[in-house]
Amino acid sequence: MPHDISGHDLFEVREPSVQRIPFVFNSPHSGRRYPQSFLDQSRLSGQQIRRSEDHFVDELFSAATALGAPMLLAHFPRAYVDVNREPYELDPRMFDGPLPPFANIGSSRVAGGLGTIPRIVAENMEIYGGRLPVAEAIERIETIYKPYHAALRRLIARTHARFGFCILVDCHSMPGNVRLAGSGDRPDIIIGDRYGTSASGTLSRAAIDILDDLGFNVVRNKPYAGGFITEHYGRPARGLHAIQVEISRALYVDESTLEKTRAFPAMAQALASFMQRFVAHACQGDHATGLAAE
Template sequence: MKNFASSLFPPSLKRLFQPQQDMQEENTANRQAASNPVLVCGTPATSPVVLASPHSGHFYPEAFIRIARQPLDILRSGEDSFVDELALGAHNLGPPLLSATFPRVFCDVNRAAWDLDSRMFHGAIPSFVAPSERGLAGLGSIPRIVADRRPIYRQRIPFMEAALRIRHYWMPYHAALADLLQAAHTRHGFCLLLDLHSMPDAPQAGSPDFVLGDRYGTSCTQRLTDLAEQTLQGLGFKTARNAPYAGGYITRHYGRPTQNMHALQIEMRRGLYMDEATHTPHGGFAALAEALTILVAQVLAHFPAQEKPAHNSG
């Protein structure tokens, strides 16, 4: 799993990114790359639990803003604002915390790398592009639409624009996540990814405070999902499972219960901790952060203290 991200880059594109590429392509890459597209807090393998916040980033490259049709407040509508900060108390219990610094509207790491809507590009589309149903709807790794299905771009963009974002943002995030999970699994013999998100009110699901997504029991053992649900309900929160969010690409790809690798997506209702209109935290922030810390403490207590097994298939 360690080389997973780079393995998804087709050889035809790798050749374009060799040192001998022309100066124009190199300058484009430099303009798109944030200095730290991925932040890792903590030491790998200190805990079998890994915390991740893939959608809390708020670095919007100037070049992206210039070609966007929508104003910044609309582009920010999909942000999981402050989720990385909500997780700091839980991180202090030992689990490392991974977060993306870039927003999902720019590059969504919770989609497969080449899950793209070809209608947003001009020119030839490589054969390795494989859109899912959501990708065709404009919600792929490089989204075409944002809130209320509003188009993000003024016009079609070059495919190389998407390829560069996958290279400089998607790949580093998944390389870091795979490394953290592999280190935890190697050290402890098992690992659990808590993939942290925020959500607007979901009246169709009864407006729960938390939605726990385990891909209908396929990405995480039931006892861990049960534990998370019981803990949150015991704290007074309303919970739902897999509806309306069952877990995205990250949960599906990294959740492998038969290999003692578990992944649970946790959606937290934004109204519990922030004003969605102004993207500012309110008085409920501390209480929700404490609840998340208690949840992680309960999960950690569930795992037995265990050293690396003598024969670990990793």
Template structure:
């Protein structure tokens, strides 16, 4: 784990064996519930309003998984969004000229950059502009270590198995429309994962009776784009689950459905492990001799 100062909470909680013995890695980047004092003191919002940005308790849905590594963020998404590129920054949020790169993407324009401006529609987080140093400090403390850790675990798994899969776990507000999806799988429209993996994951959730969609309205974020490189043997799939399946979205408390969702994730891991060689076929590269 990344080195933290004595006053800093570790950037993530990790369970399972991260030494390459398993070809899978599960991550929950948006379920962190640590709200630094500086965020609370400088925000115009209440804690409950800030928590609207969380993928609340997604980490708890992964608690039934043993052996396979699971990594969950500890810091709140309102402090830093691990599923955004490091340069997705809004210069207007800061009190001077940024000393790190900034790209005004559509997400930044919507207030949802790597350091978010909004916790939800119309919910402006900060009461004043942030110090310029905040951007670099937060990225160095949380963003780089997180993605380095994911990459390191995946590299060990690929070295041992010839391929590896990252499952990036999220929750979504209940979609609208006639029979909307309850599970949305994202593989960047086929660019971040082998199609057989997506088919297996979709089939798993459909067999459990849930409606499943691919890449709409969520096709995958920075994590799937950065780490999913199927031609190099590393696959990445984003899973979005309807919060209503396991959570009271107004009180942010788990309800009885959480047990079913937890069992679904545990069963998915078991199925993928059992089917892994068949799903990905032979290793897509020749390993150099030691």
């Protein structure tokens, strides 16, 4: 079944008039344009199927372009195709025929129902009432997933070529009930750097210190260390740094109605302050040289 969104409807790059800083911002899960064909396939209500969105994260980080960085953002929903996965993490139980031999059918994300074509949304709600054609999964990957990553690669390569290094900030949100194992503490924000493998440790610590100074309860890597995008694009030894920022939705959205709360403008302003200070830290002379040389 062909999807009924295309072109500019799929995703967009918001560009500054001139890129002034070695940053790329990415919001892969905030898309909220649901193809009617997809809604017709789903057994969920329009409200239920939105439970996996990173609600309004693209708006929370919208100050990125004013600072001089491009921002890539999805318009397609995560429940339709998840670009923060390998290209072919597919669950054979979802489809009506054999998958290609190169499909990764055994990952933990597939087992949990959250592969490239997700089986569930939050709270383990099954999306589909029946099996999907294999050809449809391949079409979503070929026409949405691959062009999205091609656009992201171009932005990163352009930035790296221009500045000598690139910092990718992968922007996400998490349910407000997320707790840290063993303590029951609810973090406001989690900075993920794949346990130090996707970004300079000094860069991650700077992000945490700035957010902490802004009054947030911030932790590193637990329970979210970063997904495929952070892992795949973060190559600190080559001057390519990738960090994931997870924000608790309880800080800015009503999780029962999925509407913004009155706290939303203040949250967006706080994140604008974070970005400004983080950019200033990363671009200062000796530190910038170190980020490029790692």
